[in-house]
Structures are given as C-alpha cells and as structure tokens.
Amino acid sequence: MKNIIAALLVSAGSCIPAIACAQTAWVSNERSSTISVIDIAAGKVVAEWPVGKRPRGVTLTRDGKALLVAASADNAVEMRDPMTGALIATLPSGADPEQFFPSWDGKLLFAANEDNAAVTAIDLEARKVAWQVAVGDEPEGVAQSPDGRWLLVTSEEDNAVAWIDLATRAVVEEMETDARPRHIEFTADGAKVWIAAEMAGTVHVVDVGSKAIERTLTFTPPDVPAYKVMPCGIRFTPDGRTAVVALGRADSVAVVDVATLAVRGYVKVGERPWHLAITKDGSRAIVANGASDSISVVDLATLSVVATIAGGGGPWGVALGQ
Template identity: 60%
Template sequence: MHRLSLLLAFSLLPATAQAETIYVTNEKAGTISVIDGATLKVAATWPVGKRPRGLLLSRDGKYLYVCASDANAVQVIDRASGKVIADLPSGEDPEQFALSIDGRTLFAANERDAAVTAIDVPSKSVAFQLVVGVEPEGMATSPDGTTVISTSETDNSIHWIDLATRSDVAVTAVGARPRHAEFTADGKQLWVSAEIGGDISVIDVASRKTIDRITFAPPGVLASSVMPVGVNFTPDGKTALVALGRGNTVAFVDVASRKVTGYVPVGGRVWHLAIGADGRRAFTANGLTNDVSVIDLATRKVVATIAVDKAPWGVVIAD
C-alpha cells in the first residue's frame, strides 16, 4: 500500500517542464538571465556583449548564439560554463538571426548594413553577405532548408533568399514595420508580424502571396498599443502565440481557422516569447517591466512572474 501511494504521488508531479532551462537576453543590461524551469527562479546572470537581442540555441544544444547588436558581433556562449567563447563576424548591428538546418551557418540581419550576413560557424568566417531591404530584422529558415526569410522594417516587405544561388529571389509586401517571421512546421505557410501595422500576414509559401491578415483587439487595450512582434507555434502546430508589444498581451490564434481564440495579459511591452517542447508553458520577455511572464497554456493564465535584468528582449528554452 505504501509503495502504491508513492507511485500515485509521483504520477501527480509535473512532467518534462521541470527539466527546462530558459534563457533571456536583457538588452539594456548586456546580460543573459538563466531561469531554472523547476523553481522558476533566476539561477545565473551571464555578461555578454552590448545590447543583446536575438538568441538561438545550437542544433546540438551545447551553445547559445546571441546577437550583441552594439558590439557588431554574434557571440557564442558555452552553456556549461556561461562563458563567451567566440565572437563571430556578423556585419553592422545584428538584430536577429536564423540557423541553417545542419547548424553550420548563421544568417544575421544587419540593420545598419541593410544586408544579411551568412556566417560559417565552424570556420568563424563570413560565407557571403547579401544586400536586402532597408532595416532587416526578422529572420527565418524554411523547414526544408532551401530558403531564408528577411523582414525589411522600413520597406514593409519580406525578402526570399535562395540558398542554392545565394540570391534575393522575391519580395512580398506585408504590414507596416515587419519584425518577426515564422514558418509553420510543414513549411506551407509563413507568418509575419507587423509592429506598426498591428497584424500578422499569413503567406502561402508556394505562391509567395499573402492569403490572410490576422488582426487583434485585446479587451481594454488601445488599438495604437497593439504591436505584434514575436510569433511562436505550439509543438502540435495547432495554436500560434503572438506577443502584442505595448499591448502587454499575448494572443492565442487557432492555426487552422486563423481566428483569435483568446488573450492573456502579461508584463509591459512583451516583445518575444518561447514555448516549451512539451507544450505546457510559454515564457514572455517583458521589456518595460523587466520580467518574464510564465503562461500555463492549458488554463491560459499567468502562473508566475520572474524578475530579470533591464529590458528583456529574446527568449529561448533548452531541455
């Protein structure tokens, strides 16, 4: 009987979410906050280059890549030690980046260069640089690895970069000031947020044409404050979460119908977010309140708020 009680007790414990580690870039502090997923507390704070923004996990999970925008570098951080072990050449003012499917190439958006720099990670050298639209920021790699997307904030467009030819092969108009691009897992659609436009453009990848626009109206929030930035899909691909910037809200969108199904208020100026691999929780970077909101995705409620450093911007989660 005692053994049965123990088994029942263990079965009630939360599962894989407990193993998560959450990393958050703090733009004004020049640091990364390391959050323990089990305790929901900051376990460490790592110094990095000036104005860290975009953040990625290496394919093997051993390293973090961070855009140190004012240091004009992409930095490589050893997760085991928390130390910066390399500065990769990235061009002027890297904002965000995408990673090739094989993990060997980083594609950095250089806002001041109006270019995308492809960085060969093993050799720590520039593979190529390509001029794109003015103020590139958001980057995404297609699931089949053939295409990289760059959002152009000033031109209100996205650029399609063909990796076989290393050329900018098409431009698609989107809403005003596009900030982030995200492919659906099947690679058939591309979702692009427009900060000033206040919407998401849903683009058919085959035709490279916009097939839908998703707008947002969170209760009690001025329309002028609704500024979509970060977009992320749940692991099952059924739901998109959209960070609404100064709207201080995360929107839930049904991917199949492209209808908004709910809103969750979070901290001030939610810029980016990440969803755990088990699909249970989301973590948001709230740049004005200097904290991270933890959303339980089943109940759609904030279950914790974690104080971090100044101006959190990007978030990634590692198992």
C-alpha cells in the same frame, strides 16, 4: 552505501550545475547587457551572465552545445557555453545583428544586419562570414524554410520581406507587407509562413508555394486601444496547433488556433512583450517583457500567467533548452 548514494543523486536530479536539471530558459536583456538563466520548473533566475552590448537575438546551436547571443551594439555574435556562460568565440556578424536563425543543417547562422541592410551567413565551424546578401533597409526578422530552400528577411523601413533563394543566394522577390514587419515564423511543414507587422498591428499568413498573403490577422485584446497592438515575436506549439503572438505595447499575448486562424484568447503579461519561446511539451509560453524587466510564464491551457520572474534590464529574446 553505493546504492544509497545513487538513490540520493537520482532524487536530487544528479545535475551539476543545477541548470542542467530541468528545462532552462536563457533571456537576453538589452539594457543591462546580460543573459538571465532561468529554471522554469523552479520559476527563478539561477544565474546572470554579463555579455556584449545590447544583446537581442539569443538561440542555441542545433546540437545544443553553444548559446549564441547577438551583441548588436558590438556588431558581433557571441558563442557561449550554455552551462557556464563562458565565452567560446566572438563571431563576425555584420553591422548591428538583431534576430538570427541557425540553419537547419546546423552549419550556418543567418543574421539580419539592421545597420547595413544585409543578411550575413556565418560559418559556425570556421567561425567566419561565409557570405552576405543585400536586402531592404532595417532588416530584423529572418528565418529559413524547413526544406532549406528559402531564407526570408524582413525590411522594417521598406515594409517588405525579401525571399532569398539559398541555391543562388539571390533575392527573387520583394513581397510587400503591412507597416514595419518585425518577425518571421514558418509552420513546421513549411507550407505557411507568418509575418508580424508591428506598426500595422497585424500578422500575415502567407502561402509559401505561391508567395501570396492568404489572411491578415488582427487583434483586439480587452481594454487596449488599437494603436498599442504591436505584434512582434511569434511561436508555434510543437504540435503545430497553436500560435502565440507577443503584442508589444498591448502588454499581452494572443493565443491563436492555427487551423481556423481564430484568436482563442488573450493573456495579460508584463509591459511590452517582445519575444517568447514555448516549452517542449507545449504547455507554457515563456515571455520576455521588455519594459517591465520581467518574464511571464503563461499556461496555454488556462490562458493565465502562472509565474512572473524578475529579469534583467529590458528582456528581449528567449531561448529554451531541455
């Protein structure tokens, strides 16, 4: 009998709750102030959690033990149980946190504060603000270099990116960019950083050593006027060979070969994709479509949408678990 029960548990996945069984996506919905919990394999929402007002950034802590949600209209970051959605703690974050980035050592959370032109470092263990650094107006994108040396923060209003030396917590350079930079993404080796400039319709590829823009990528999805191409979220596949860029009002994502910087193709998704995440095996992109209240699952081999999942109101950010 014990063997039969064990076999049944294995065949069922032996997971309680069900969201622990397969790779899970957590999608923040800024208009409905909820988190949609999605079973990617099943292609459906398995839970909907109420959270703070206008949630945007969403990510797991480095150890996977907590889900962090930027409740931007509440000027706070919520720490929640990723299995149940229960609130563990509310962290002080500065005014209007948008995007954030957990430090590589797992000790800090760097939050861009759009309303007070600063980036805030939150001590995740002490659950308090560790320090703040003033940056340009309307900061949104933030990322730490893989070697831990640099913290980069976009300034949408100033069309610039601040390079913060984390050893001194000082801005050592304000790098000019195209109009309205929104997102920053380092390559895994830390040699390059990609910066999405939304209003210019471009993505800069920057050499980290020289802090110089090496290439500026443009995008021409079929039958889409140039003014609707508004790059925002960027993610790399785990092997580092492919980048996926959400193109906003173009209602598409671009799939880019990282080595050649050539666009492999475009995939039509829902309306106004903001951000995305890529599955652990690198086969699919999970895309939050802010204006159509949906999530697109994109097969990166065939460059096609293989599932469309109804989300909450205004999907914005995506976090992936195991």
